[in-house]
Amino acid sequence: MLNRIRNIQWRQVGYFFLGLIGLVGVGMLMSLVNKKDQVQVCTDLKVMVEGKETFIDQNDISSMIKEKFGKVVGKELNALPLQKIETELMKSPYVSSADVHMDMDGTMQVAVQQREVVVRIINQVGQEYYVDSKGNKIPVTLKYVPHVMVANGNIREGYKKSLEPVTSDLVKDLVKIVEDTKSDELWSNQIVQLYVNDDKDIEIVPRVGNQQLIIGNADSLSYKLDRLKKFYTHILPKVGSDAYSKVNVKYSGQIVCERKGDWFIDSLQMKINKKI
Numbered sequence: 001m002l003n004r005i006r007n008i009q010w011r012q013v014g015y016f017f018l019g020l021i022g023l024v025g026v027g028m029l030m031s032l033v034n035k036k037d038q039v040q041v042c043t044d045l046k047v048m049v050e051g052k053e054t055f056i057d058q059n060d061i062s063s064m065i066k067e068k069f070g071k072v073v074g075k076e077l078n079a080l081p082l083q084k085i086e087t088e089l090m091k092s093p094y095v096s097s098a099d100v101h102m103d104m105d106g107t108m109q110v111a112v113q114q115r116e117v118v119v120r121i122i123n124q125v126g127q128e129y130y131v132d133s134k135g136n137k138i139p140v141t142l143k144y145v146p147h148v149m150v151a152n153g154n155i156r157e158g159y160k161k162s163l164e165p166v167t168s169d170l171v172k173d174l175v176k177i178v179e180d181t182k183s184d185e186l187w188s189n190q191i192v193q194l195y196v197n198d199d200k201d202i203e204i205v206p207r208v209g210n211q212q213l214i215i216g217n218a219d220s221l222s223y224k225l226d227r228l229k230k231f232y233t234h235i236l237p238k239v240g241s242d243a244y245s246k247v248n249v250k251y252s253g254q255i256v257c258e259r260k261g262d263w264f265i266d267s268l269q270m271k272i273n274k275k276i
Contacts, residue, residue, distance in 0.1 A: 051114030216250030
């Protein structure tokens with residue numbers, strides 16, 4: 001009997017009981033945490049709105065949550081539908097993403113990212129809408145007017161519902177022109193508006209000078225803009241800012257300049273063409 005007691009691996013027995021005690025302790029702790037979560041209430045609501053636009057602010061988000069889900073502060077945590085709140089916030093045409101979660105102290109943290117608009121379209125019947133960086137239409141609001149390029153004139157594509165994608169090649173070209181020129185030092189300062197004329201050609205409305213700058217469409221855009229730069233750096237200083245009423249770079253390999261009532265290719269431009 002004594003030998004049998006001596007042969008027992010007391011160290012392993014000790015490990016077994018320690019493990020058992022640990023499991024019981026973890027179970028009790030989880031039970032307490034779960035019980036605490038069931039009775040803990042929301043103590044505060046904090047909203048952060050990110051993005052360079054200000055279509056919406058913290059008050060708008062707080063009001064939206066209160067309208068759909070009631071007052072959240074004071075409610076038990078297990079009664080707060082965090083996923084549904086995120087889904088509801090994403091229904092706003094001005095919100096690109098939303099994250100809602102609870103902190104350990106019971107604070108509901110709401111982070112909203114606003115959509116970035118690229119251009120404001122005013123179509124041929126006066127209907128207005130924005131286009132965001134993903135090519136979706138955003139409704140115009142009187143609360144906030146972002147400082148973005150305006151495109152108007154003979155634009156047929158209108159607006160039916162928020163976040164519908166742009167469909168026409170013309171509006172897609174307008175977006176491309178804005179996107180490709182906004183980081184260029186010259187064009188970001190010189191282009192104040194885009195206009196679509198009766199021939200459905202896109203024109204640049206310049207900040208300096210009163211010429212019609214016709215680029216046609218967004219095909220070979222960098223090449224066309226480069227030729228317009230040549231016009232500003234080589235031709236304009238020699239002839240003066242009022243010499244031409246129209247400058248057209250839609251045709252490959254040419255800068256076509258028009259004096260009042262007559263189209264012609266300027267001889268100075270022919271020399272520039274040979275250098276390019």
